[in-house]
Amino acid sequence: MSGRPQTDPVLEVDGLSLRLRGSTNPADLVQSVSFDVGKGECLALIGESGCGKTLTSLSILGLLPSAVSAISGSIKLNGADLLRKGERELGRIRGKQIGAIFQDPMSCLDPTMRIGDQIAESRRIYLGESRRVARGHAVDLLDRVGIPRAKERLDAFPFQLSGGMQQRVMIAAAVACEPALLLADEPTTALDVTVQQGILDLLRSLQAELGLSVLLVTHDLGVVADFSDRVAVMYAGQIVERGRTAELLDHQPSHPYTRALLASVTQTGKAHTLLPTIPGRVPSATEMPTGCRFQARCAHASPDVCGEPQAEVSLGPGRACRCVRVTDIEELRMSR
Numbered sequence: 001m002s003g004r005p006q007t008d009p010v011l012e013v014d015g016l017s018l019r020l021r022g023s024t025n026p027a028d029l030v031q032s033v034s035f036d037v038g039k040g041e042c043l044a045l046i047g048e049s050g051c052g053k054t055l056t057s058l059s060i061l062g063l064l065p066s067a068v069s070a071i072s073g074s075i076k077l078n079g080a081d082l083l084r085k086g087e088r089e090l091g092r093i094r095g096k097q098i099g100a101i102f103q104d105p106m107s108c109l110d111p112t113m114r115i116g117d118q119i120a121e122s123r124r125i126y127l128g129e130s131r132r133v134a135r136g137h138a139v140d141l142l143d144r145v146g147i148p149r150a151k152e153r154l155d156a157f158p159f160q161l162s163g164g165m166q167q168r169v170m171i172a173a174a175v176a177c178e179p180a181l182l183l184a185d186e187p188t189t190a191l192d193v194t195v196q197q198g199i200l201d202l203l204r205s206l207q208a209e210l211g212l213s214v215l216l217v218t219h220d221l222g223v224v225a226d227f228s229d230r231v232a233v234m235y236a237g238q239i240v241e242r243g244r245t246a247e248l249l250d251h252q253p254s255h256p257y258t259r260a261l262l263a264s265v266t267q268t269g270k271a272h273t274l275l276p277t278i279p280g281r282v283p284s285a286t287e288m289p290t291g292c293r294f295q296a297r298c299a300h301a302s303p304d305v306c307g308e309p310q311a312e313v314s315l316g317p318g319r320a321c322r323c324v325r326v327t328d329i330e331e332l333r334m335s336r
């Protein structure tokens with residue numbers, strides 16, 4: 001699909017398909033997903049629960065659950081294909097070149113280890129710094145992410161900090177080695193609104209300061225609108241639409257799924273809320289149709305054309321949509 005970033009790509013995911021091991025169903029959990037993230041830009045991957053966002057991000061980290069395997073495609077970080085790396089090398093890449101933050105900071109932080117040591121350790125291991133130098137950097141990083149009295153806090157354990165502070169420590173640890181890519185999976189979902197804004201502001205300033213490339217995985221359209229340059233919409237394991245965030249969210253989106261999502265947000269009057277429910281549900285792995293995966297929930301579905309696998313239709317530079325009926329639907333909309 002088109003939709004190139006405006007800078008050289010740091011991450012290039014090309015034709016990635018993920019399948020349940022032992023499954024003979026040709027409709028994969030994640031099917032032929034392609035996207036890229038340019039230097040210093042943020043791409044948001046959005047979609048309802050179960051659409052494959054987390055599996056896609058876990059495959060970038062080389063941490064897929066044992067029941068799921070990558071059956072085709074490539075995941076290139078600065079040109080090197082991560083799907084062809086061994087476990088040992090992947091471990092180093094995760095530590096040094098990819099920083100990851102998740103919804104629950106305690107999934108990343110070690111509860112038994114002092115926070116200063118957790119941040120300093122990666123600089124010692126991956127950058128070869130001495131303990132003293134690495135601890136000095138840990139103070140700078142804690143200070144940078146807004147932890148008050150950073151030097152005194154070096155020896156605190158995670159449980160001694162509030163949820164918002166734990167989130168900041170996790171971010172400090174994720175960027176400690178100045179990674180090429182920051183993978184942020186629902187980074188603000190568990191936080192209350194006031195804390196959320198502070199974390200987003202911090203991520204934005206770190207991104208500018210460190211020139212970070214960010215893959216943001218979320219179902220919160222408010223976060224997408226605030227933070228990302230481009231957006232890729234996932235539905236049932238496929239990317240169904242992509243484009244520049246401002247264009248896609250502010251103007252008419254093209255895919256019936258994206259339109260239903262945005263329309264229902266507008267109906268609730270809460271632009272910054274979680275994705276609302278669209279009638280019906282995402283098909284499960286065992287019942288995935290071979291044609292358009294959204295057809296059972298789509299008001300425009302036509303059995304003759306939507307029953308076939310959907311090719312991606314280019315809608316202009318950086319814009320594309322996986323719906324064979326996109327032109328008909330657009331004409332219908334214009335005629336009303």
Ligand SMILES: Nc1ncnc2c1ncn2[C@@H]1O[C@H](COP(=O)(O)OP(=O)(O)OP(=O)(O)O)[C@@H](O)[C@H]1O
Pocket residue numbers: 020029047048049050051052053054055056065066067068219284285
């Ligand atoms: N370990 C697993 N074994 C079997 N199926 C799985 C496994 N992990 C995920 N799946 C299935 O893969 C599909 C995609 O799941 P994934 O967790 O990537 O979705 P998601 O969009 O991240 O949802 P959420 O926002 O709820 O995390 C779902 O149908 C899910 O049931």
